[in-house]
Amino acid sequence: xxxxxxxxxxxxxxxxxxxxxxxxxxxxxxxxxxxxxxxxxxxxxxxxxxxxxxxxxxxxxxxxxxxxxxxxxxxxxxxxxxxxxxxxxxxxxxxxxxxxxxxxxxxxxxxxxxxxxxxxxxxxxxxxxxxxxxxxxxxxxxxxxxxxxxxxxxxxxxxxxxxxxxxxxxxxxxxxxxxxxxxxxxxxxxxxxxxxxxxxxxxxxxxxxxxxxxxxxxxxxxxxxxxxxxxxxxxxxxxxxxxxxxxxxxxxxxxxxxx
Amino acid sequence: xxxxxxxxxxxxxxxxxxxxxxxxxxxxxxxxxxxxxxxxxxxxxxxxxxxxxxxxxxxxxxxxxxxxxxxxxxxxxxxxxxxxxxxxxxxxxxxxxxxxxxxxxxxxxxxxxxxxxxxxxxxxxxxxxxxxxxxxxxxxxxxxxxxxxxxxxxxxxxxxxxxxxxxxxxxxxxxxxxxxxxxxxxxxxxxxxxxxxxxxxxxxxxxxxxxxxxxxxxxxxxxxxxxxxxxxxxxxxxxxxxxxxxxxxxxxxxxxxxxxxxxxxxxxxxxxxxxxxxxxxxxxxxxxxxxxxxxxxxxxxxxxxxxxxx
Ligand SMILES: Nc1ncnc2c1ncn2[C@@H]1O[C@H](COP(=O)(O)OP(=O)(O)O)[C@@H](O)[C@H]1O
Ligand SMILES: [Mg+2]
Numbered sequence: 001x002x003x004x005x006x007x008x009x010x011x012x013x014x015x016x017x018x019x020x021x022x023x024x025x026x027x028x029x030x031x032x033x034x035x036x037x038x039x040x041x042x043x044x045x046x047x048x049x050x051x052x053x054x055x056x057x058x059x060x061x062x063x064x065x066x067x068x069x070x071x072x073x074x075x076x077x078x079x080x081x082x083x084x085x086x087x088x089x090x091x092x093x094x095x096x097x098x099x100x101x102x103x104x105x106x107x108x109x110x111x112x113x114x115x116x117x118x119x120x121x122x123x124x125x126x127x128x129x130x131x132x133x134x135x136x137x138x139x140x141x142x143x144x145x146x147x148x149x150x151x152x153x154x155x156x157x158x159x160x161x162x163x164x165x166x167x168x169x170x171x172x173x174x175x176x177x178x179x180x181x182x183x184x185x186x187x188x189x190x191x192x193x194x195x196x197x198x199x200x201x202x203x204x205x206x207x208x209x210x211x212x213x214x215x216x217x218x219x220x221x222x223x224x225x226x227x228x229x230x231x232x233x234x235x236x237x238x239x240x241x242x243x244x245x246x247x248x249x250x251x252x253x254x255x256x257x258x259x
Numbered sequence: 260x261x262x263x264x265x266x267x268x269x270x271x272x273x274x275x276x277x278x279x280x281x282x283x284x285x286x287x288x289x290x291x292x293x294x295x296x297x298x299x300x301x302x303x304x305x306x307x308x309x310x311x312x313x314x315x316x317x318x319x320x321x322x323x324x325x326x327x328x329x330x331x332x333x334x335x336x337x338x339x340x341x342x343x344x345x346x347x348x349x350x351x352x353x354x355x356x357x358x359x360x361x362x363x364x365x366x367x368x369x370x371x372x373x374x375x376x377x378x379x380x381x382x383x384x385x386x387x388x389x390x391x392x393x394x395x396x397x398x399x400x401x402x403x404x405x406x407x408x409x410x411x412x413x414x415x416x417x418x419x420x421x422x423x424x425x426x427x428x429x430x431x432x433x434x435x436x437x438x439x440x441x442x443x444x445x446x447x448x449x450x451x452x453x454x455x456x457x458x459x460x461x462x463x464x465x466x467x468x469x470x471x472x473x474x475x476x477x478x479x480x481x482x483x484x485x486x487x488x489x490x491x492x493x494x495x496x497x498x499x500x501x502x503x504x505x506x507x508x509x510x511x512x513x514x515x516x517x518x519x520x521x522x523x524x525x526x527x528x529x530x531x532x533x534x535x536x537x538x539x540x541x542x543x544x545x546x547x548x549x550x551x552x553x554x555x556x557x558x559x560x561x562x563x564x565x566x567x568x569x
Pocket of ligand 1: 270271273274275293294295296297298299300301302
């Protein structure tokens with residue numbers, strides 16, 4: 001495992017140079033901030049847009065802080081996931097395609113430390129982008145709407161982070177099977193979409209699903225007791241471990257002939 | 260020291276390497292020559308235990324290394340055909356990263372990186388990002404990375420493809436020097452016969468997965484000792500002339516390039532005057548005509564009927 005620190009360091013140095021450590025946090029911050037800001041200025045925006053009959057009163061009930069932050073979470077679920085997949089799709093493939101994997105694999109680097117180093121470095125990038133932006137959104141929400149307690153905020157962050165562990169492992173695992181960026185992004189998003197759709201259509205049967213954690217992160221903002229939390233957490237942790245093992249197994253099957 | 264014993268490798272339909280035998284002794288520079296698709300990269304990947312052969316054995320100091328590759332892997336440095344570097348890191352950062360992967364640390368690592376930068380002539384460019392490098396500089400760094408852990412055997416897969424002539428001769432000189440001064444054993448793959456001719460002690464020539472010739476340079480050129488190579492130069496040709504040459508009973512091989520035709524003929528027949536009168540007959544402005552001593556290229560032409568770089 002001693003090689004892992006070296007691998008992680010290199011990942012970060014690369015992500016700094018290619019700007020992932022800049023654009024992903026900034027994109028997440030804009031995504032998160034835009035929700036409370038647009039909701040707050042919605043009435044004025046509608047007015048500017050015009051088209052309302054003379055004398056009509058715009059009467060949108062002001063949402064609660066919890067509702068605003070729930071909106072932020074659903075932004076992450078769609079756009080946030082997409083941005084992350086775009087940032088993560090090439091981390092393994094570029095090394096396989098440019099052959100640097102050959103230098104790594106003739107050395108005492110195990111598939112375990114290789115895959116774990118990728119997982120950890122992506123997860124940290126993702127978690128930091130997510131947390132900073134969510135805290136910024138929380139700050140604006142508290143100023144513009146009603147106060148949301150820090151306990152609720154961190155409860156929600158905690159649950160959502162477990163989901164992110166799964167998400168990173170999924171994209172990595174898919175990356176070990178395919179050789180082009182677009183197919184990796186496509187297959188990852190396809191799997192996520194199927195999971196989301198299944199939860200939508202047959203919620204009773206999907207109580208175990210990792211996607212459940214997304215709605216539970218929303219619940220955590222609104223109430224202190226969350227129903228059926230342990231089942232999806234357990235399943236998500238197990239599936240994450242399984243996906244990482246799958247990636248390690250798959251990496252051992254690669255051939256290095258350069259074709 | 261290192262041997263391939265009756266190696267075959269099949270990828271689904273293609274048989275990339277067919278029962279290849281090869282041995283490498285300490286301190287030699289071995290050349291592996293052949294056109295694209297000959298199976299050179301496959302042979303080298305098997306030699307460096309990156310892929311397993313379908314059949315046969317790889318032995319290092321008489322011990323099979325297919326199932327236990329680590330003693331061999333410690334002893335070799337592999338320079339892959341592709342540029343295996345991180346473009347967004349500097350030359351020095353690339354070397355430091357791979358050095359750490361090779362378990363070098365602290366001042367020893369720094370010292371080694373400095374030595375390598377010196378050897379590959381990139382000391383001045385150490386802080387520049389690899390993406391800003393020319394093809395030749397990338398190639399040199401690629402070689403530097405493979406040498407970090409002081410391998411006994413350096414295995415190079417077409418290290419001079421697609422680079423400028425200066426970088427190319429720099430690389431050739433470096434390889435020669437490493438071999439002379441550090442007694443490094445080198446396996447050098449190429450489809451340029453001049454390189455192999457210049458560098459190597461012993462040569463293996465492959466074509467379509469088969470080993471078609473092997474031995475020292477002199478031994479291989481002996482294959483053509485009973486033949487002459489005649490080169491005809493002119494500005495352009497006409498088809499009738501070429502057909503006539505091809506149908507001539509004492510000409511074994513005709514290879515046509517834009518301004519040069521190469522013929523292989525038996526030593527005992529003298530075609531000089533005949534060729535000159537033929538060029539007159541077909542109205543060809545002859546520029547030169549001479550008999551050459553055989554090159555490895557001619558050996559390949561003789562054995563396969565094709566040029567190396569078709
Ligand atoms: N991984 C692979 N899968 C399928 N075919 C391959 C693979 N690697 C090499 N080949 C085929 O084997 C033959 C030899 O290839 P290669 O060893 O790369 O030749 P060279 O390096 O001499 O150009 C080619 O026909 C190539 O297409
Ligand atoms: Mg090749």
